[in-house]
Amino acid sequence: MKISKIEAIPFAIPYKKPLRFASGEVRVAAHILVRVHSEDGFVGEAEAPPRPFTYGETQDSIKSMVEKVFAPELVGLSCLNREQIHAVMNRTVGNPTAKSAVDMAVWDVIGKSLQLPVTTLLGGYADRMRVSHMLGFASPQSMVVEAERMRDVYGITTFKVKVGRKPFMLDVEVCRALRAALGSEVELYIDGNRGWTPSESLRALNAMNDLDLTLAEELCPADDVLGRKWLTARSPLPVVADESATTPGEVTRELLSGASNVISIKTARTGFTSSRRVLHLCEGLGTEVVMGNQIDGQIGTMCSAVFGSAYKATTSRAGELSNFLDMSDDLLADPLEISDGTLAVRNVAGLGIEVDPAKLAKYRQDS
Amino acid sequence: MKISKIEAIPFAIPYKKPLRFASGEVRVAAHILVRVHSEDGFVGEAEAPPRPFTYGETQDSIKSMVEKVFAPELVGLSCLNREQIHAVMNRTVGNPTAKSAVDMAVWDVIGKSLQLPVTTLLGGYADRMRVSHMLGFASPQSMVVEAERMRDVYGITTFKVKVGRKPFMLDVEVCRALRAALGSEVELYIDGNRGWTPSESLRALNAMNDLDLTLAEELCPADDVLGRKWLTARSPLPVVADESATTPGEVTRELLSGASNVISIKTARTGFTSSRRVLHLCEGLGTEVVMGNQIDGQIGTMCSAVFGSAYKATTSRAGELSNFLDMSDDLLADPLEISDGTLAVRNVAGLGIEVDPAKLAKYRQDS
Numbered sequence: 001m002k003i004s005k006i007e008a009i010p011f012a013i014p015y016k017k018p019l020r021f022a023s024g025e026v027r028v029a030a031h032i033l034v035r036v037h038s039e040d041g042f043v044g045e046a047e048a049p050p051r052p053f054t055y056g057e058t059q060d061s062i063k064s065m066v067e068k069v070f071a072p073e074l075v076g077l078s079c080l081n082r083e084q085i086h087a088v089m090n091r092t093v094g095n096p097t098a099k100s101a102v103d104m105a106v107w108d109v110i111g112k113s114l115q116l117p118v119t120t121l122l123g124g125y126a127d128r129m130r131v132s133h134m135l136g137f138a139s140p141q142s143m144v145v146e147a148e149r150m151r152d153v154y155g156i157t158t159f160k161v162k163v164g165r166k167p168f169m170l171d172v173e174v175c176r177a178l179r180a181a182l183g184s185e186v187e188l189y190i191d192g193n194r195g196w197t198p199s200e201s202l203r204a205l206n207a208m209n210d211l212d213l214t215l216a217e218e219l220c221p222a223d224d225v226l227g228r229k230w231l232t233a234r235s236p237l238p239v240v241a242d243e244s245a246t247t248p249g250e251v252t253r254e255l256l257s258g259a260s261n262v263i264s265i266k267t268a269r270t271g272f273t274s275s276r277r278v279l280h281l282c283e284g285l286g287t288e289v290v291m292g293n294q295i296d297g298q299i300g301t302m303c304s305a306v307f308g309s310a311y312k313a314t315t316s317r318a319g320e321l322s323n324f325l326d327m328s329d330d331l332l333a334d335p336l337e338i339s340d341g342t343l344a345v346r347n348v349a350g351l352g353i354e355v356d357p358a359k360l361a362k363y364r365q366d367s
Numbered sequence: 368m369k370i371s372k373i374e375a376i377p378f379a380i381p382y383k384k385p386l387r388f389a390s391g392e393v394r395v396a397a398h399i400l401v402r403v404h405s406e407d408g409f410v411g412e413a414e415a416p417p418r419p420f421t422y423g424e425t426q427d428s429i430k431s432m433v434e435k436v437f438a439p440e441l442v443g444l445s446c447l448n449r450e451q452i453h454a455v456m457n458r459t460v461g462n463p464t465a466k467s468a469v470d471m472a473v474w475d476v477i478g479k480s481l482q483l484p485v486t487t488l489l490g491g492y493a494d495r496m497r498v499s500h501m502l503g504f505a506s507p508q509s510m511v512v513e514a515e516r517m518r519d520v521y522g523i524t525t526f527k528v529k530v531g532r533k534p535f536m537l538d539v540e541v542c543r544a545l546r547a548a549l550g551s552e553v554e555l556y557i558d559g560n561r562g563w564t565p566s567e568s569l570r571a572l573n574a575m576n577d578l579d580l581t582l583a584e585e586l587c588p589a590d591d592v593l594g595r596k597w598l599t600a601r602s603p604l605p606v607v608a609d610e611s612a613t614t615p616g617e618v619t620r621e622l623l624s625g626a627s628n629v630i631s632i633k634t635a636r637t638g639f640t641s642s643r644r645v646l647h648l649c650e651g652l653g654t655e656v657v658m659g660n661q662i663d664g665q666i667g668t669m670c671s672a673v674f675g676s677a678y679k680a681t682t683s684r685a686g687e688l689s690n691f692l693d694m695s696d697d698l699l700a701d702p703l704e705i706s707d708g709t710l711a712v713r714n715v716a717g718l719g720i721e722v723d724p725a726k727l728a729k730y731r732q733d734s
Contacts, residue, residue: 249589
């Protein structure tokens with residue numbers, strides 16, 4: 001299982017409908033496909049989504065990091081020696097999606113080589129995850145229509161509502177309309193992507209206090225150090241740290257300082273190896289987790305499901321696994337399907353993703 | 368002063384002598400020259416040093432960020448509207464040296480346009496800074512020889528000693544040899560670049576307790592959250608946060624959590640605009656600062672001196688301004704000179720740096 005070559009292939013697939021949220025919008029899935037080749041002929045694959053406004057990465061930076069900084073040091077190491085692989089990658093600061101795509105492609109090689117599903121290698125708790133759907137900014141009416149369609153077509157009953165607009169009553173009206181239309185059975189929670197100040201956040205939470213929301217994510221920046229603690233101390237909802245808690249050290253700081261009390265785990269930024277570290281840290285600290293979405297394509301979504309399905313703690317909440325539905329196409333030979341509100345992992349060796357060569361040829365940007 | 372064009376030019380100049388330290392070594396100054404052009408014909412210049420092991424940037428990522436992400440949004444803005452320029456750049460996370468080079472080049476345009484030195488525009492406290500020299504890993508004898516040469520040739524009497532090797536007695540012996548050779552008049556402080564564990568760090572500090580050191584920088588990782596606090600609570604020396612405190616939010620977290628109690632300011636990563644925010648935050652919190660070095664070339668060194676000379680608090684300690692002496696050449700038409708242990712700022716419009724076109728042609732990597 002020695003690594004013989006690592007490729008970083010840029011590709012771009014348009015969205016049918018752009019996703020809009022407080023820190024930006026996404027119209028094209030311009031990602032990097034990372035391919036790890038082993039000397040014994042296995043090929044592991046995963047994708048890295050560049051998110052400059054969340055992690056500071058671009059397609060160029062990911063390609064440069066994987067091919068020029070990581071690959072020369074990783075070629076020759078065995079995929080099984082993941083601690084060595086991470087010791088190499090962790091010399092470099094940041095670049096979380098570049099590191100994570102390499103990590104997950106390495107796990108894909110391990111699974112294929114051992115003839116076992118990666119989700120089984122990781123923990124093997126369940127064969128599927130419940131799905132939470134993210135609702136981007138739109139009018140209350142059209143957000144209700146989208147939620148109803150997701151419920152009726154895919155059986156999804158958990159919704160994460162993007163908030164953080166000004167004035168905040170725009171978002172309060174959306175949440176109120178969703179609760180009125182969908183009834184008390186669906187789960188609703190909110191994600192501000194740092195769009196509000198701490199005091200706006202608390203006023204908005206109070207204005208939504210009768211709507212039975214379950215979580216409030218990144219309403220204000222974690223860098224508003226004292227303001228964020230003030231908010232979390234007063235919030236009627238658990239405060240989820242997402243982009244402010246991307247490493248075990250950051251998780252510890254956010255939790256112990258009182259800046260947050262739930263952690264979002266995203267395989268796009270911590271792969272499998274570091275996601276497990278974050279999960280085990282959170283379990284040890286007595287903190288709930290939620291499997292988040294980095295506006296992943298189908299490859300990234302399957303990686304989230306593979307990790308999330310593997311553990312009891314990560315299956316206890318619905319995972320954010322449906323955003324690929326808004327893309328116009330994908331790279332997989334056998335596309336993902338959501339049914340009965342769940343996404344199943346696949347009982348095949350590796351991650352259960354197979355890239356269609358014709359689709360890759362169509363969407364790759366480097367040829 | 369509207370921005371008309373921004374260039375990011377990769378260049379590489381070899382070091383005469385590589386600098387070795389706990390988190391890596393540098394053999395070639397492979398930096399990016401950022402040039403901001405204004406519609407009225409001014410050109411501002413600054414340099415960005417890629418430090419993947421400190422900030423996660425590469426030459427490729429800096430060039431991509433400046434030319435593809437920042438420039439399209441910045442062209443058309445006035446250099447005077449720095450808060451707008453930073454609002455654009457701060458949408459992107461990380462990438463500190465890319466942002467800082469743009470910021471300092473913008474200030475260069477402002478200075479040239481207003482016919483004033485940037486150091487005067489910033490604060491105008493002093494016309495020079497005392498210089499501290501960094502001593503990289505070598506044998507005690509050769510580190511003593513280098514320190515004596517720096518003292519005898521340049522009048523430098525403040526030395527930052529790179530430590531963090533294992534076993535730590537290697538570094539203790541160096542510090543002991545330096546104190547014995549240089550006497551009680553020189554200032555010595557240490558920088559571990561996260562090379563030790565918290566407990567090793569305290570043992571090393573105790574072993575050096577009779578050497579009258581003044582500061583201890585980043586001995587262990589700030590991500591060792593509890594261990595770092597434990598160390599800082601027990602350290603006989605003030606603990607300097609450098610790479611763990613690169614934004615105002617990080618500075619606040621490090622100081623209020625007890626992880627550090629002195630802050631290193633580096634214009635390479637916070638430019639002038641954010642360095643001023645960090646400085647004012649530290650002054651307000653009653654915290655000492657030191658002007659650090661990002662293994663800068665002459666352009667970056669002059670930027671440090673321009674900022675450091677401008678304020679009382681930053682001139683109260685020697686700034687780390689001498690590493691360019693180890694480079695084989697530089698881009699400046701009129702090279703920097705250190706004399707009497709000080710580096711003077713220049714009483715000319717802008718930053719006081721003028722790139723020699725012949726030298727740039729010789730060292731640029733994109734032509």
